[in-house]
Amino acid sequence: MSDRKQFRTLTPPDELHDTVAGLDIDPGTETVPLAEARGRVLGERLDAPLDVPGFDRASVDGYALRASETAGASETTPVSLSVVGTVHAGEEPDVSVGAGECVQISTGAVVPSGADAVVMVEQTSEGDDGRLVQTALTPGSGIMPAGADIAAGERALPAGTRLTARETGLLAALGVDSVPVRARPTVGIISTGDELVPVGESLDSGAGQIHDVNTPTIAAAVASAGGEPKRYPHVGDDFDAMADLLERASAECDLVLSSGSTSASAVDVVYRVIEETGELLVHGVAVKPGKPLLVGELGDGAYVGLPGYPVSALTTFRVFVAPAIREAAGLPEPERATLTGELAVEERFEPGRLRYVPVGVTTDGDGDELVYPVDKGSGATTSLTDADGVVAMAPETQYLAAGESVTVELFSPDVRPPALLGMGASGPGVSRLLDAASPDRGRPPRYLSRGEQVARSWLADDVPDFLVTSDDATGGETLGAWTREWGLIVPSGNPADVTGIESLDDDLRLVRQASGTGLDAAFGTLADDVPAGTTGPGIESPARQVAGGRADVGVGLRATADRLGLDVVSLGTQRLRVVVNPTRTEKSAVARLEAALDSLSFEGLAGYERVDAPNSSSKSETR
Amino acid sequence: MSDRKQFRTLTPPDELHDTVAGLDIDPGTETVPLAEARGRVLGERLDAPLDVPGFDRASVDGYALRASETAGASETTPVSLSVVGTVHAGEEPDVSVGAGECVQISTGAVVPSGADAVVMVEQTSEGDDGRLVQTALTPGSGIMPAGADIAAGERALPAGTRLTARETGLLAALGVDSVPVRARPTVGIISTGDELVPVGESLDSGAGQIHDVNTPTIAAAVASAGGEPKRYPHVGDDFDAMADLLERASAECDLVLSSGSTSASAVDVVYRVIEETGELLVHGVAVKPGKPLLVGELGDGAYVGLPGYPVSALTTFRVFVAPAIREAAGLPEPERATLTGELAVEERFEPGRLRYVPVGVTTDGDGDELVYPVDKGSGATTSLTDADGVVAMAPETQYLAAGESVTVELFSPDVRPPALLGMGASGPGVSRLLDAASPDRGRPPRYLSRGEQVARSWLADDVPDFLVTSDDATGGETLGAWTREWGLIVPSGNPADVTGIESLDDDLRLVRQASGTGLDAAFGTLADDVPAGTTGPGIESPARQVAGGRADVGVGLRATADRLGLDVVSLGTQRLRVVVNPTRTEKSAVARLEAALDSLSFEGLAGYERVDAPNSSSKSETR
Incomplete structure (x- = not known):
């Protein structure tokens, strides 16, 4: 743990910004097909290589003619012109327009030589020996002249333009099939730590394994900032393996991000590789979370060592690294929301x-x-x-x-805080209520499951809009209520022949609900002389330990046992009420919650039952 | 042109919104790998399948111990505990903590049985026969309990959540490798018109060909709205080919968009196919651009026929179709900016x-x-x-x-109007100035090249920040000036032996600059008795016609001739001034323009020369 000594002089955050901004991660430009250019940033100015349109183009369906011959024409005094041919879009005219003549023409077709205007078909009629033109035209009317959209040599789009559908239209009109854009900086992502297991593989929790959270998370954040994430397999704290990987990544990437282990050996490897191939610029920054940040040059590329905790890694990435990636990608800083x-x-x-x-x-x-x-x-x-x-x-x-x-x-200008905030008891019934109270689009309700005790204290502080509580004393208008059956969850077939509280003894491994939950309180009132057992952190955790063979009996819901294929010895039902914060009764999202409750069904949830929702107190029923 | 009769009853825009919203384009859900889930919308509620962390985890480097044994400990009265083992992250503890004992432990490691707290290494010291603990601990300190991040069975993320890096972190922690998300609606894109040529193929302008602008443009707009564009090859106005393509696309897509031809035959095809397989709901909408819009049901899918002009197609798509695609994709409507x-x-x-x-x-x-x-x-x-x-x-x-x-x-909340707006003469020198005046990031200056005459009128209306003008009478402060050499551009080797104005006769095909430009005005003063010739719309257009063999002589710049490998018979130089709008002298972007002018170099631009920038009038030099 000698690395702790390194953090004596922490770099101030402002200085760190400058250091990271000074890293060279510019990826230059590359060429991409037009079909993949959306969202990219034009790498160089693009001048029009041709006139658009490339010819004088009829902009209406009608008749091409000489404008001078329509002088004085009107509905009552039309001018008759003989129709000498037809030009469709995509055809080379095989006819020209002489005195007294016109040519039938489609929108988009080449205006034939001799003509200098096109009259709309609606302003003509069929005459005895030709087309009757009922309006006087000026030269150029009904025609989009060659180059009128953009002419050859004009600045079409400047470097730095972010390409949207609108710019795609201009590029397509110009026939630009390969678009020079700013390349995305390639950002290598390395997670370190012997305890990491890739997402998708199963964990051995007893051996302290956890999923590698940082690789996918930082990769997503890199992509959001306009970089091209390159994921490397995670490495343990092995000196040589880590040195090899850092060197390989620095050769392949514009920027290498590592995260994870801040153990002495891991930091030593980074030091050694940086010292051999580059320079260490920052070690430690005066910010929380994020203190153990490293910044350096690694071979031809740049290196930032992020802290290992996911919140620390993502926060320091967002604050210090993302702006440099956006700059290298040519993307503007988003509006700070x-x-x-x-x-x-x-x-x-x-x-x-x-x-x-x-x-x-x-x-x-x-x-x-x-x-x-x-x-x-x-x-x-x-x-x-x-x-x-x-x-x-x-x-x-x-x-x-x-x-x-x-x-x-x-976190971004797109973030819109949820319209509805709940707290309190959790479980499948609550989740179903929250689903029903979600808008068709936009953010669903947020529900902080920190236990009923914290929920009551936050309600007193006027934070949540509503509570789901098993505590009958909690005040506020009750919008609705239900009961849920609970008991002792045992393996299928009940191999230990558990019949109730009285069966619990030191030979049975018991897992209770977390203390502070309503369910554990109910269990406590029934069973104050049973073995303490251990506790599971969530409503399903005890049952899952039974399912996994790590426990013999778990306290939990009949619905959970049912879903996991376990048996349950019922101990009673617990009533949960949905209580609205008295200061929030007028919020429109609360009305949605109320409507959701009205139509809420617990079909398929074993042991759940809707009950009347009294505002008055009455004890949970037990048996 | 019988289709024009169909537009008698135009649907009001509000009604059209409702009709499009009523189309069934819901693509359902699909499963994607976590690495590709960024930006997607969660298709169903996701409950935690396991406790995170899965074990009681040391949150600091230090020593696992029994908290009760540290009562009263301080720097001056430390408690000595004997170190009975070590647990690293990713290891199963092979030791437990008894009375008077502690175990050295790394951040992230499993807290061994018997211990209920971890003291930070910084709050300990080396003693004679054990580790000296210098602080009193409470049970749980230094430990992140199993399930403290999230417990099995808890609602982890609700349906409808847009997945960012933050949600990626939680999904990774839960080991969720395959994520159920809302599918992107597949949107087929069909452009119609005999005149269309795919981008990337060369045009025969004489035959009225233009590039297929709508396919890539609408595809980009579909992708922006959260749809999956499926591009079909464009079809001409052939009845059977179009019917086949529409039927195939409707079988393969949730929504089919066609654009282009509004000719009678094309509309008839759409009619026939819709009548055979679905229902026509709207024909024609009271909006401009966009009148000839079609909405219908096509087989199992939905159909919208967009107008053919790119601006009309993209505008009607943005206003009427994009919201339906976003809804089908589960994306929120962006804030209306x-x-x-x-x-x-x-x-x-x-x-x-x-x-x-x-x-x-x-x-x-x-x-x-x-x-x-x-x-x-x-x-x-x-x-x-x-x-x-x-x-x-x-x-x-x-x-x-x-x-x-x-x-x-x-157009979107991301749009930020450019900080600087110029108008007037165009050409490679102006483009170079605009490049130099572009910020490193963010939007470059906008320059509307509508000719000097329009520019002067808009300056009188106080619209642009600056003008580039060859007209010495235009008032305002001159920030800088340059001259550019111009003349008669001829093929390399000057095969017709053009020596000057006097060589121009009816046998030579002459292309002048567009009327209203300063260069054409200069040409006019020199050559009022030469053949009128034709005009090219942009500064390079005449030269390009010479290069393409479609003209013998073009009026243009030496720099253009030089770049295109043509010869030029010089007719003089023209002075361009950069004139700032008197009401905009204090704008910060104008200061950037001034700085750009100060350092502007015309190196490599043949015939360009920086000159002093007098505010007073003096005629352009000619010879």
Whole structure:
């Protein structure tokens, strides 16, 4: 753990920005087919190689003629011209227009020589010996002259143009099939750590294995920033393997990002490779999350070592690395989307470094924005999926009271905070309610499952719009209620012959629900003299341990047992109520929740039953 | 042309929206690898299939221990524990923690049984017979418990979630390698017209050929809206071929878009196929551009017939079709980005239909937004590339005076109007100036090359920021100037022995510059008794006709002749001045233009020379 000594002098965040901006990751230009050019950035100015259209083109269906011959023509005094031929679109005219003559012509066809105008068919009629023209024309009318869209030699599109459908139209008109665009910088992605297992392979949790989160996550973030991610297989902390991979990646990529292990040996490898082939520019930055950041030059390319925790890796990537990738790709910085709101609950911070705190946003009953922290720690991926953006906290800030105004930097301008925020009990019934309350498009409700106790405290702070609770004392209007059957979940066939609470003894491995949940409280009232057992973190976790053979009995729902093919010894039913925050009854999303409840069906969910929704208290039924 | 009769009853735009929204183009769901899921929309709710982390995990490097044994510990009164083993990340612990013991542990490693806390290595020191712990710990500190990120059975991500890097992180942590997402609706694209040639093949302009603009353009627009474009080869107006293609496309796609030919025969084919296999719902809509729109059901799929002109096709697609594709793809409607500005020049409209007028946006000297029409007609692709959005004009509006307030619907929320707008003369020197005045990133200057005469009139209306002009009378501060040599461009070797104006006669095919350009005016003063010849629309067009053997002599620049390998008989030099609009001298983009002029080099441009930039008048030099 000698690497910890390296962090004595942390680089200030502003300086880090400059260092990363100074890295050479410019990928130059490349040529892509027009069909793949959408979203790319034009690499050089493009001048029109030809006139568009390439000929004087009829812009209406009608008759090509000499404008001078229509002087004075009107509906009552039409001019008669003899029709000497026809020109369709895509045909070379085999006729020219002389005095007293006209040629029938289609939209898009070449105006035949001799003609200088085209009259719309609607302004003509059939005459005895020719076409009767009922209007006077000026030269050029009804004609799009050659080069009128764009003429040869004109600047068609400047370098730096982002190519959308509109530019595709001009390029196609010019016959540009191969488009010179800024290349996407190739960004190599290396995750390190002996504990990593690729997504898609199964985990041995007992051996501390986890999925390699950073490779796909950083790859997605690189692609969003306009880079071309190149995924490498993850490596353990082996010195030689890591050195080889870093060298190979630096030869193949414009920028190499590693993440993960900050163990002494891993950092030593990065040092050695950088020292042999380049230069270490930054080691450690005064920001949280993200302290152990490395920046350097690696062979011909650039290198950034991201922290290993997913939240830290993605946050530092977003703040420090993505802008450099966008610049190399020629993409503009997106508009910084920020919003200002009131902090919903007080927050304490460890001072000393600039911090990026993940937060969610909701609106209170007056439509004002409330900002709540969703930080489950840098190791938790849900710290980001439950959040809408970050609040940057100055190094000296140690405490913010509820109600203080904070500025949220949204993760992107596309982020729209959910219209509805719930908290409380979780389970398949709650999930079904949330599905039903989701709009057809746009963001579904957010539901923070942090246990009923935290939910009640946040409701007191006026944060969530609604709660799902088994606690009959929780106030507020009850929108609806249901009961769910629960009990002791045992393997199929009940091999240990469990018949109830009385069967539990030290020989049976028991897994309870997490403490603080309503289900564990109910279990506690029934069974205060049974073995403590262990607890599972989620409503399905005890059952899954039974299913996996790691436990003999788990406390859980009949619906879970049913779905996992397990048996259950019923201990009763628990009533869950959907309680609306009294300050949010007028929110339109709450009306959607109410409508969802009205039509909610628990068909197929074993042990679930809709019940009347009294506002008054009454104890959960048990047997 | 019997189809014109069909347009008697035009559908109102609002009704058309409803009809298109009612088409069934829902593509259902599909499964994609996690690595390709970015930007997609989750097709169903995803519940956590496992606890993350799957074990109690050390969140710091340090020592796993029993918290109760550290009661009262401090730097001065440390507690000594004997180190009984080590656990690294990715290892199954082979040791447990008993009384008086601790185990060295790495971040991410499994907390061994018996321990309920991990102390950071920084809060310990080496003792004589064990590790000295210098702080009191509470149970759980230094540990991320199993399921603390997300527990098995919890709602991980709701259906409808747009997948970004953040959601990728959670999916990876859950081991989700195949992601159920909303499928992209497959949208078949068929362009019709005998005159069309695929982009990349050469044109026979004499035969009225043009490139197939709509196929790549609509394909790009479909992809932007979240659809999967399927390009079909274009077809002519042949009845059977078109019927076959429509039937094949409708079998293969959720939605078929045709564009192009509105000839009687083509419309008849669509009719016949729709009547045989589906239903025609709309024929003709009260909107401009876009009147001849068709909507129907075609076999199992939906059909929209777009107008043939690129501007009409893309505008009607954007307004009426894109929302239906986004809905089918599960994507939210983008924020409607609008801005309000003053109309810069007066505009007259043909009344009777809702019109979408392409407009550009610029800012005047006070920073207020000015809106100018850029409509070169529906056949001109540059009507859209020179524009930033559209103004929707009510059917009854016939006239808007300059200065009236109008609301611009930007083409997308990403659109940022260019910071600098120029007009006037065009040519390679002007293009080079514009390159030099482009920011490193972000939008380059816009330059409308509509001839010097229009430019002077728009300057009088205070629209452009600057002009490039050969007219010495144009007022305003001159930022810089150069001269360019011009003359009679002839094939290499000058086969007709042209020596000057006096050589021009009826036997030589002469192509002049377009009338209204400064170069044609200069030619006119020298040569008022020479044959009229024809004109080329752009500065290079006459030379290109010489190069292509379609002309013997072209008026143009020495630089053009040089680049195309042609000879030139010099007729003099023309001075171009860069003149700034007096109300825009303080605009920051004008300062960038000035800086660009200061360093502008014409190296490699034959016949170009920087000259002093007098504000006073003096005639162009000729010889």
